[in-house]
Amino acid sequence: MAIRTETNQLDIFQLLQPLNPKSIQKKFTFVDLFAGIGGVRIPLEQLGGTCLGYSEVDKNAIQVYQQNFIKNKESDKIDLGDIQAVGKLPFTVDLMVGGVPCQPWSIAGKLKGLEDSRGKLWLDVFRLVKVNQPKAFIFENVKGLLEPRNRSSLEYIFKNFTESGYIVKYQVLNSYDFGLPQDRDRIFIVGIQDKLENCWGFTFPKPLNHKVKLYDVISGLEPYELKKAKFPPEVLYSTGKVPPSRGRFQKPDELNDFFTFADIRDGHSTIHSWDLIPTTPREKLICQTLLKNRRKKIYGSKDGNPLTFEQLQGLLPDLKVSELNQLIDKGVLKNKENKGYKFANSKISSGINGVCKIYLPHGDAVGTLTATGVRDYVATVPFKCQNPIAYKQDFIKNIYSPRNYKPLTAQDYAKLQGFPDNFQLFSNENKAKYQFGNAVSVPVVYHLAKEVLPFI
Incomplete structure (x- = not known):
């Protein structure tokens, strides 16, 4: 049986490659909340971002995150620990990002929303945004947050961000529309400081014309x-x-x-x-x-x-x-x-x-x-x-x-989520699958962040 060649693979992942460094007009900084194994960090670094801090509590996820991103002990200082213990940061930051735990809104969970202890982590997100005032933020969650039973929770989330001084928009993006053969709908909530020039001008990325098959x-x-x-x-x-x-x-x-x-x-x-x-x-x-x-x-x-x-x-x-x-x-x-x-x-x-x-x-x-x-x-x-x-x-x-x-x-799983070939996986197969199932799709964040960066 013929095996897919490296040429085939390169054609796919060219779509996910970083911009030419010379074409990046401005460097930026970001904080990686609910960092998981780093699915958000990968595209932001490709786009010229520097991570000033990350927060994650799952020990296995932290292990994978550190083996892929933390190269020396000095860098380990950017570990912020549990988000519930994070307050005013010792630095200013351009962009705050994170995949807030989705189980409270997912049909795979118990649908308790903000009553779930994980749902209440949104309160920590509100607090950190309000106290640290990043120029913009991007938060990801399951599509279930948009369902009628969660309408009041979504309105509560928007109200908090708006009162903290942000123009807030959301849209459901599907991984398939950004070059991955996975039918994955996720809601992305984007906020831009309302005092920034042309803050209302942000729009979400359009689907790409490039489509791939599973055999790719x-x-x-x-x-x-x-x-x-x-x-x-x-x-x-x-x-x-x-x-x-x-x-x-x-x-x-x-x-x-x-x-x-x-x-x-x-x-x-x-x-x-x-x-x-x-x-x-x-x-x-x-x-x-x-x-x-x-x-x-x-x-x-x-x-x-x-x-x-x-x-x-x-x-x-x-x-x-x-x-x-x-x-x-x-x-x-x-x-x-x-x-x-x-x-x-x-x-x-x-x-x-x-x-x-x-x-x-x-x-x-x-x-x-x-x-x-x-x-x-x-x-x-x-x-x-x-x-x-x-x-x-x-x-x-x-x-x-x-x-x-x-x-x-x-x-x-890693490839279906758009992670690069050199990404180091957790040693246990089932736990690695668990981590990728929790992760964000890399190219979706890449193309979304490209639309946000001009405003910060």
Whole structure:
């Protein structure tokens, strides 16, 4: 199998290279709050910035940060420690930056917002901005901060920054729009001192025209051309209509670039457990009947209800209990406490056999990398099938069954976040993934900061 060449890789990362030092009109200083492993520091230093101080409390993150940025003991003096203990800084600073802990607003967390101890760290951010008056600031958080339930918190954040003397703007930026094959939405809040000239003139960066594929970034994948066929809705979807839930990287008239492993959802690229083990057409019909009806309100108010034998028999009049028991024996169904029949694989996050998604190498983007980890894989050989009828079976035959797929490694995470090749990772693979899942996408900050710098 051909391996991506260094030339391919260089073409990608040229997009992330620093400006020509001679073209940088003005040096600037910054403070790196909630520094993590330094995803914000990398692009700011590329743009000519000097870090005067950083704050981080996670010991593993500090270790990675220091091994990549702190070159001598003298530099160690810029360690500010816990943000809650930081007050008036012994220096003036141009730019204050940080990825404020996002769990209080994330669906992966408990959604407590400012009531969460991590959410209250915003109070320390307000205090530091007010006391130290940087010329500008950039703070990053999850898109969930914009949801209606968090509206009052967002207004509170803006009110505090505005009262401290800043013009404040925000926008959601996606990593894919800045040269990375990752579908990662993040809100960026930018403030510029209202006494600075033309402070209202700041605008967020526009998406880049340069797009990459997964095989451009993930190691060990072979680049290949694929002319994608177009199909009408009645061919791709059982209802004959485009589902409203389809995301940005699910073209309405094309086959998906990934396969989802789940028994409780359906689609032209959804793999079910009954697709992977020997099952009869009759057994498949029973499973599809349960799948199509389990979310109907007549069977309950949950997003997926167990159906009793009587309810299933009303849908399949000739159904026998023995048929359901056979599917229980095969591990497809379960009948817990005789409350009704449901799928044994009942959580999308668990996938099937430890696999949630397998992305195809020619795909545009993986889903958002998270600190909690994902059970996502990428196919290691080309897959060019464009026949909707044969799509799933060809995938199972050529990719899944022969195990022509691999998990995303920590090094893959690093590249999907735009970190340079010489960045030193944490020694433990899973902890390194955790750190990159928490990090910011380097090129997003790079292009955003380029728009902020003229105002400071």
